[in-house]
Structures are given as structure tokens and as C-alpha cells.
Amino acid sequence: MATPSWSSSLRTEGPIGVFDSGLGGLSVLRALTERMPREDFVYLGDTARTPYGTRGKQTILNYTHACARALREHRIKLLVVACNTVSAIALEPLAAELFIPAVGAILPGLHAATKVSVGQRIGVLASSRTALSGSYEQAFPSIALRGAQIFVQPSPLLIALADEGWLEGEVPRLAVREYLTPLLKHGIDTLLLGCSQFPLLSGLIERELAALGGGLIRVVSSAEPLADECLKVVTARQLATVRTDPGKVRILLTDLPEDLRVAERYLGAHIGVTSITAVDL
Amino acid sequence: MATPSWSSSLRTEGPIGVFDSGLGGLSVLRALTERMPREDFVYLGDTARTPYGTRGKQTILNYTHACARALREHRIKLLVVACNTVSAIALEPLAAELFIPAVGAILPGLHAATKVSVGQRIGVLASSRTALSGSYEQAFPSIALRGAQIFVQPSPLLIALADEGWLEGEVPRLAVREYLTPLLKHGIDTLLLGCSQFPLLSGLIERELAALGGGLIRVVSSAEPLADECLKVVTARQLATVRTDPGKVRILLTDLPEDLRVAERYLGAHIGVTSITAVDL
Numbered sequence: 389m390a391t392p393s394w395s396s397s398l399r400t401e402g403p404i405g406v407f408d409s410g411l412g413g414l415s416v417l418r419a420l421t422e423r424m425p426r427e428d429f430v431y432l433g434d435t436a437r438t439p440y441g442t443r444g445k446q447t448i449l450n451y452t453h454a455c456a457r458a459l460r461e462h463r464i465k466l467l468v469v470a471c472n473t474v475s476a477i478a479l480e481p482l483a484a485e486l487f488i489p490a491v492g493a494i495l496p497g498l499h500a501a502t503k504v505s506v507g508q509r510i511g512v513l514a515s516s517r518t519a520l521s522g523s524y525e526q527a528f529p530s531i532a533l534r535g536a537q538i539f540v541q542p543s544p545l546l547i548a549l550a551d552e553g554w555l556e557g558e559v560p561r562l563a564v565r566e567y568l569t570p571l572l573k574h575g576i577d578t579l580l581l582g583c584s585q586f587p588l589l590s591g592l593i594e595r596e597l598a599a600l601g602g603g604l605i606r607v608v609s610s611a612e613p614l615a616d617e618c619l620k621v622v623t624a625r626q627l628a629t630v631r632t633d634p635g636k637v638r639i640l641l642t643d644l645p646e647d648l649r650v651a652e653r654y655l656g657a658h659i660g661v662t663s664i665t666a667v668d669l
Numbered sequence: 670m671a672t673p674s675w676s677s678s679l680r681t682e683g684p685i686g687v688f689d690s691g692l693g694g695l696s697v698l699r700a701l702t703e704r705m706p707r708e709d710f711v712y713l714g715d716t717a718r719t720p721y722g723t724r725g726k727q728t729i730l731n732y733t734h735a736c737a738r739a740l741r742e743h744r745i746k747l748l749v750v751a752c753n754t755v756s757a758i759a760l761e762p763l764a765a766e767l768f769i770p771a772v773g774a775i776l777p778g779l780h781a782a783t784k785v786s787v788g789q790r791i792g793v794l795a796s797s798r799t800a801l802s803g804s805y806e807q808a809f810p811s812i813a814l815r816g817a818q819i820f821v822q823p824s825p826l827l828i829a830l831a832d833e834g835w836l837e838g839e840v841p842r843l844a845v846r847e848y849l850t851p852l853l854k855h856g857i858d859t860l861l862l863g864c865s866q867f868p869l870l871s872g873l874i875e876r877e878l879a880a881l882g883g884g885l886i887r888v889v890s891s892a893e894p895l896a897d898e899c900l901k902v903v904t905a906r907q908l909a910t911v912r913t914d915p916g917k918v919r920i921l922l923t924d925l926p927e928d929l930r931v932a933e934r935y936l937g938a939h940i941g942v943t944s945i946t947a948v949d950l
Contacts, residue, residue, distance in 0.1 A: 435724075436718070436724060436725075436728045437717070437718050442832070443716075443717060443924050444717075444924045444925060444926070444927070447717045447923070447924045450949075520927075544829070544833050545826075545829055545830065545833060545835065545840070548825070548826055548829030549826065551723070552825050552826060554826065557847075558839075558843050559826070559840060559843045559844050559847065562839050562840045562843065563840050566838075566840065642728070643724050643725045643728045644725060645725070646725070646801075668731075
């Protein structure tokens with residue numbers, strides 16, 4: 389009796405799975421489809437239990453486990469963890485459970501930040517749980533060779549503001565200012581957006597940096613470096629599809645929002661979504 | 670063979686169950702223990718999946734169902750739904766499932782507001798889901814006899830601010846102002862705090878009302894009227910304990926916060942808590 393094997397076509401023709409605690413990872417999905425337009429994607433956003441970033445570690449591991457099981461049913465060939473909180477605390481157990489390559493957001497973002505940083509003083513805006521995890525600091529040994537210093541600022545209200553689509557005006561501006569101020573005191577020259585929701589606020593963050601005298605500080609999102617890293621993995625592991633037609637993009641959400649405007653903000657106008665479906669985990 | 674019956678001692682000696690989507694209902698628990706210090710209480714806060722107020726109806730019903738099952742195991746004699754969102758959309762299915770009296774936050778709060786309102790123009794700050802549910806307006810027929818008018822303002826960011834313990838300063842002040850402004854345009858004379866987290870912000874809300882020229886507007890919390898209503902139900906249905914020693918207060922949380930300061934803010938200094946335990950639902 390033959391042992392079931394992972395055939396070559398399964399390796400290349402399965403979709404790429406993208407997992408996020410909510411909708412923020414759609415900005416990663418967009419960056420991925422730009423780089424790999426012929427690949428199929430299955431995005432799973434745990435909108436019924438978002439935000440993860442304020443919860444305990446075990447709770448996040450439990451949720452992540454359930455979401456990984458759901459993605460496995462789609463025979464994904466690569467798992468992209470768009471959520472920085474999940475990347476920070478659950479990347480290894482996820483990869484072990486799925487037996488496929490898994491790429492998280494922490495290292496690609498941090499590498500991109502050190503590349504553009506002149507003075508190697510890097511600030512990170514992150515969820516409370518990501519900050520508590522110490523993941524950015526622990527990723528440090530490889531980074532520290534360049535003599536970089538890293539300062540992680542928990543910024544939980546920015547997540548709520550992004551989720552509400554409250555992106556302009558005094559309330560988000562002052563919240564951003566509150567979180568940037570301690571980072572500016574540390575003399576950062578580069579700011580990494582360490583949460584998948586924060587690209588929505590990047591315009592406001594850049595303006596506020598300028599207003600606070602930090603106009604030269606470079607703002608780096610994790611989304612594009614993460615997508616770059618995924619393209620590298622797909623190429624290096626020979627996982628690229630051989631099909632030439634445009635790939636399918638399916639979005640699964642554990643709680644379907646009545647108003648998809650926030651999702652559209654992350655996705656932008658250029659990405660064609662094949663389906664948006666509710667899943668019960 | 671005898672049919673199992675709900676014996677008299679079970680009726681009076683079971684604990685009172687208090688259910689909330691998070692920690693906000695602890696303000697209701699405090700009001701309850703003040704009125705019924707000899708009763709045992711079991712509080713269940715679904716901190717692993719809070720906030721409910723931004724989620725879809727079916728998701729909230731699923732979560733509520735799971736929490737109700739957990740509370741039933743404690744043989745509660747009365748269910749107090751401290752969460753306005755759950756009260757708005759799931760009170761009836763909950764009561765039907767548990768076969769015990771269930772008291773929700775919508776009607777007691779609204780009655781209390783109409784009692785103190787001079788001009789019967791009542792504003793409500795609520796979660797997005799509570800506002801969408803139309804529950805306050807639907808509770809209206811009994812209220813409308815007094816000719817009251819009601820205006821419900823979704824205030825999602827206030828929930829995040831309360832959960833973060835960010836209760837003072839420009840960010841919460843301006844967020845409160847943003848949500849109060851449309852209510853003031855409606856000429857309200859009474860403001861009902863229609864979410865269990867909002868009592869934490871009541872000082873700020875009152876100051877901001879005064880600053881906006883609404884210093885005569887009465888602010889009504891749902892917590893005390895809900896506790897008053899529960900005392901009435903316990904008395905009317907002869908559910909009061911016959912014990913004379915102080916009751917036990919147990920708190921169950923689906924995700925144990927490392928920092929219990931927010932919980933303490935709701936509970937105040939005067940309530941003795943017997944235990945705080947994590948439960949996995």
C-alpha cells in the first residue's frame with residue numbers, strides 16, 4: 389500500500405493561506421496578489437474574535453489552532469501570518485501543526501526597518517500582546533550585529549480606531565501623538581508599523597511625526613516586506629503555480645461585517661476578490 | 670419514579686448569575702452585592718471574545734449560548750444580563766434556554782431615564798450592535814405613553830477606551846465630545862449610559878456635557894436600575910436566600926487579564942471577591 393505523498397501538483401497548485409486576527413491582513417493580501425497575481429489565495433480573518441492583541445497567550449494559541457485547522461482544509465501550500473500578534477507568539481506551533489512553510493510578520497518587518505534605518509534606532513508601534521511578548525527584542529540577535537536598538541510601544545487604541553475606520557480628525561491624531569511621543573524621546577529614526585491594521589493610519593502617522601519634529605523618520609509597514617519574503621519562499625521552495633491565468637482570491641471571515649468599507653480600505657480598488665464567505669469555527 | 674423537581678432550597682440557595690461580554694458588568698455586580706449582600710453571585714465575563722458590540726447578531730447568539738451553558742452548571746437561580754448588547758438581542762433565547770428568570774439591562778435603564786427626564790428627550794450612548802438592534806426604540810411602546818423621544822448614538826470607541834483604562838485626557842474627552850454632539854443637537858435632557866463599560870467614563874461625560882452647555886442634562890447609568898430590578902424579581906419570586914452570612918462572589922473570566930486594575934475600577938474597594946477563575950468555553 390502506497391503511503392500518501394504530497395504530489396508535485398499539490399505542492400504548486402494549492403492556494404497560499406493568509407491568516408489574520410481580523411481585516412488588517414487584507415493589506416498583506418493585497419501586497420501578495422501584486423507580487424504573485426497567478427497564485428490562488430485563501431484569506432482567513434478571525435473577525436468574530438478580533439482583536440487578539442489584548443488577550444492572553446493561551447487564548448491566542450487556542451484561536452490560532454482553530455484557524456490553522458480551517459486553513460488546512462483548503463490544502464494551502466504556504467501559510468502567511470499577517471497578524472503580528474500571532475506571528476509574535478504562535479508562529480512555531482502553527483508551522484509544526486500544518487507541516488508546510490509558514491512566514492510571519494516580525495522578522496521581515498524588522499529587517500526592512502534596519503535596512504532603511506540610518507542611525508539604527510527603531511521604534512515599533514504594536515499591540516499590547518506583541519509588545520509584552522518581547523518578540524521584536526528577541527529577534528534582535530540577528531539584528532544587533534548592525535548595532536540596532538529597538539523600542540516597542542503598545543498602541544492598543546490605534547487598533548480600535550482602524551477597525552472603526554476613524555482615521556482622521558483630532559481623536560486619532562492625538563492618540564497617535566500619545567504613542568509616538570515616548571518613541572521620539574528615544575530618538576528613533578525609523579518607525580515600524582508592527583500591526584496589520586496600522587497601514588490605514590500611515591498617512592496620519594507621517595503627518596503627526598512631521599508635526600512633532602520627526603519629519604525625517606522613515607515609516608515602514610510590515611505588509612510589503614512580508615509579501616517580499618513570501619515571494620522568496622515560494623521561489624526558493626519551488627512552490628510557484630504553473631498556471632498562467634489570474635489566481636482566485638477567496639476571503640473567509642468568522643464574522644461577516646454588514647459594512648465592508650473597512651475591508652475595501654485595506655484591499656484597495658485593484659484586487660479582484662472571488663468570494664467573501666462566513667465560516668463558523 | 671419521581672420527576673426531578675426544583676426544590677425550594679435550590680430555588681433560594683443557588684447563586685445569582687451575572688453575565689457580561691467582558692469586565693464592564695462588574696459595575697452591575699457591585700450594585701447587586703450592595704443590595705443583596707447575603708446572596709451568592711457567579712459572574713461570567715467573556716473576556717476572550719469581548720467586545721461583542723461590533724460583531725454580527727449570530728456570532729453574539731453563539732457566544733451567549735456557550736456562556737449560558739457555563740452558568741447553568743452553577744445552578745443559578747436568576748440570570749442578570751449586564752451587557753446591553755446581549756440584552757438587546759439575546760435576552761429571550763437566553764431565558765428560554767435556562768428555564769429561570771432573566772433580567773436584562775435595556776428596560777430598567779430606559780425606565781430610570783424616563784423617570785428623571787423632565788422633557789422626555791432621552792439620549793443613549795451604546796455599542797454599534799445595540800444601536801443597530803433598535804432595542805431601545807422597540808422598548809418604546811411602554812415608554813411612549815409618557816411621550817418620550819429616544820436617540821441612540823453608537824459609541825464604539827468609548828468601549829475601547831474604557832477597556833484600556835484610558836479615562837482622562839484629550840483623547841477620551843474628544844471622543845466623548847464627538848458622540849455627545851449629535852445627541853445635544855437633538856435637544857436631549859437625559860443621557861442613558863447604554864453599555865456596561867460606560868460608568869467608568871461617567872465623570873468625563875458629565876464634565877464634557879457641562880462644557881458643551883448641557884450641564885443640566887441628567888446622566889443615568891444602567892447598572893443601578895438593573896440591580897434594583899433584580900432585587901424586585903428576587904423578592905417577588907421568593908428567590909431570596911435564607912442564609913444570614915455574607916454571600917460568596919465568584920468571578921469567571923474566559924481570558925484572565927494579567928493586570929486586574931480595570932476589573933478593580935469597576936468593582937470598587939468595598940466588594941469582597943471570593944475567587945477569580947479562568948474558564949475555557
